[in-house]
Amino acid sequence: MQGTLAIHGGCKVKSTPFGTGKRFGLEEVRELVEALEQDTLFYHAGEKVKTFLARFNELYGITHSVAASSGTAAIHVALGAAGVTVGDEVITSPITDQGTLIGILYQNAIPVFADLHPRTYNLDAASVERRITSRTKAILVVHLAGTPADMDPIMEVARRHDLAVIEDCAQSYLARYKGRLAGTIGNYGCFSTNDFKHISTGDGGIVTVNSGQEEEYRTVHAFADKNYQRLEGEVFRDLDYLAPNYRMTELQGAVGIAQLKKLPWICGKRNEYGERLTEQIREIPGILPPQVPEGSRSSYWFYLFRLDPAQFRCDRDTFTQALREEGIPAHPGYIPRVVYQQPLFQNKQAYLHSSFPFDRSPDVSYDKGLCPEAEAILETSIRLPVSEFFTPGDIDEMAEAIRKVAAYYRR
Numbered sequence: 001m002q003g004t005l006a007i008h009g010g011c012k013v014k015s016t017p018f019g020t021g022k023r024f025g026l027e028e029v030r031e032l033v034e035a036l037e038q039d040t041l042f043y044h045a046g047e048k049v050k051t052f053l054a055r056f057n058e059l060y061g062i063t064h065s066v067a068a069s070s071g072t073a074a075i076h077v078a079l080g081a082a083g084v085t086v087g088d089e090v091i092t093s094p095i096t097d098q099g100t101l102i103g104i105l106y107q108n109a110i111p112v113f114a115d116l117h118p119r120t121y122n123l124d125a126a127s128v129e130r131r132i133t134s135r136t137k138a139i140l141v142v143h144l145a146g147t148p149a150d151m152d153p154i155m156e157v158a159r160r161h162d163l164a165v166i167e168d169c170a171q172s173y174l175a176r177y178k179g180r181l182a183g184t185i186g187n188y189g190c191f192s193t194n195d196f197k198h199i200s201t202g203d204g205g206i207v208t209v210n211s212g213q214e215e216e217y218r219t220v221h222a223f224a225d226k227n228y229q230r231l232e233g234e235v236f237r238d239l240d241y242l243a244p245n246y247r248m249t250e251l252q253g254a255v256g257i258a259q260l261k262k263l264p265w266i267c268g269k270r271n272e273y274g275e276r277l278t279e280q281i282r283e284i285p286g287i288l289p290p291q292v293p294e295g296s297r298s299s300y301w302f303y304l305f306r307l308d309p310a311q312f313r314c315d316r317d318t319f320t321q322a323l324r325e326e327g328i329p330a331h332p333g334y335i336p337r338v339v340y341q342q343p344l345f346q347n348k349q350a351y352l353h354s355s356f357p358f359d360r361s362p363d364v365s366y367d368k369g370l371c372p373e374a375e376a377i378l379e380t381s382i383r384l385p386v387s388e389f390f391t392p393g394d395i396d397e398m399a400e401a402i403r404k405v406a407a408y409y410r411r
Helices: 025-036 048-060 073-081 099-106 125-131 150-160 214-223 250-281 316-325 372-380 392-409
Strands: 065-069 088-093 112-115 136-143 164-168 189-192 205-209 302-307 382-385
Touching: 025 048, 025 073, 025 112, 025 250, 048 065, 048 205, 048 250, 065 073, 065 214, 065 316, 073 099, 073 136, 073 164, 073 189, 088 099, 099 112, 099 250, 099 372, 125 136, 150 250, 205 214, 250 302, 250 392, 316 382, 316 392, 372 382
Parallel strands: 088 112, 088 136, 136 164, 164 189
Antiparallel strands: 065 205, 189 205, 302 382
8 A cells, every 4th residue: 555656656546547427318319309399498488497497396395496597697596586785795605616706796795705614615604603794684605515514503693693595506416414405494595507517407507495485486586587577477577676687498408307317316426435435534644534514415526635734744736646646636625715815806896997896895804814714625625526427446446546645645
C-alpha cells in the first residue's frame, strides 16, 4: 500500500477505465416523438409537461409543483412567490453555484451569507440566526452535493423569525433528511434538470409548493409564466407586478418523463457508492469524509472529502495531483473561492455601473473571513466524481488510491 507513488514513477492504482453508460435511449426518443405528434410544444396545450409534473409529484408525495426553464429560474420563481422584494435580505450558502444567487438579485434583494457545518458543507443554523436582521425575508438552503442540510434547527430559526425557507435541491434529488425528502420540508423546493444533474432535460427546473394550498400554487404557477393565469383554461392578463417568462417546453417535459423513471436507480447507485467510499476511508488518519446528518441519506452528486493539513507533509493541491497520477480524476475543492469573494460582491455591482440594490443595505459585509468554515472547506477539500455507471471496483480503487497517497505524505 505504501509503494512508490505513480507521480514518482510507481505503478498506478487504477489502470482500467471507469464504468460508463448512456443516459438517454429509446425511452426518451419515444416520448419526444409523442410530443411532436401533438402538433404543439407549448406546455399548456400539450400533455408532456403536465405528465412529467404529475409523476414527479407522485414520486415526492406532494400535491403541487411548477415547471420552469432552469434550476436558476426555479429559485427565482420561489423567491418571487415568497414575496422577496427590493431591499429584502436572503440568507444563503457561500459555497454554491451562482444560480442560487441570481434570483435574489433579480428581485433586487441582498444575498447575505451564513457559515457552514465543516463536514456536511451545508448551512449552520446558529450562523444563520446570527445573520438575521429586520430586513431578512427568507433563508435559501443549499443541499450541497446530494447531502441534505440539517433542516430541523433551520426550520426552528425560520419559525421564530417568521421567515420563508426555500430549498435548493439542484444537486440533491431523492436525498432524505430524517425520512423526509429534501425539497418537501421548507415552503418551496427547487430542482434543476440541466445536463449536469442526476437527471437531464438539457435545461429545466421544478418548484415544489409544500403548503398544499391552491392559492399559493396559483401564485407560483403564474410567476413562472409572466403572471398569466392559465390553470382554469382561460388566460387572465391583469399584471399586478412584474414576473418573468420561465416556461418549460413540451420537449423538455417529454425527456423528463423518461428520465424520471430512472431516477430511483440513479440515486440508489450513487448512495451505495458514496457510502461504500466513506466506509473505506473513514479510518484513514487525516482524511475527513463528508458527513450525512443522522437518520438521513445522500444521493452524492459528487463526493467531497477534506484533509487535515496538520497530518500531512504536503498541501491539498499536491495530494490532489498525486491522486490524479494514480488514475483517479480528483479536483481541488468545488468552486475556486466562496461566492462573496467574486467581483460581483466585492464591487457590489449586480448591474453594470450601478451599486443597486447593495446600496439598500450598506452594512452588509462581504469581507474575507466572513464565513471562516466555508473558506476552510474550499482550501482543504478534494472532489471526486460519482456516477451510477461506475462499478464497485471503481470505488474500491478510489479508496485504495487515497490510502496510498495518504500513507506516503503522512507526517
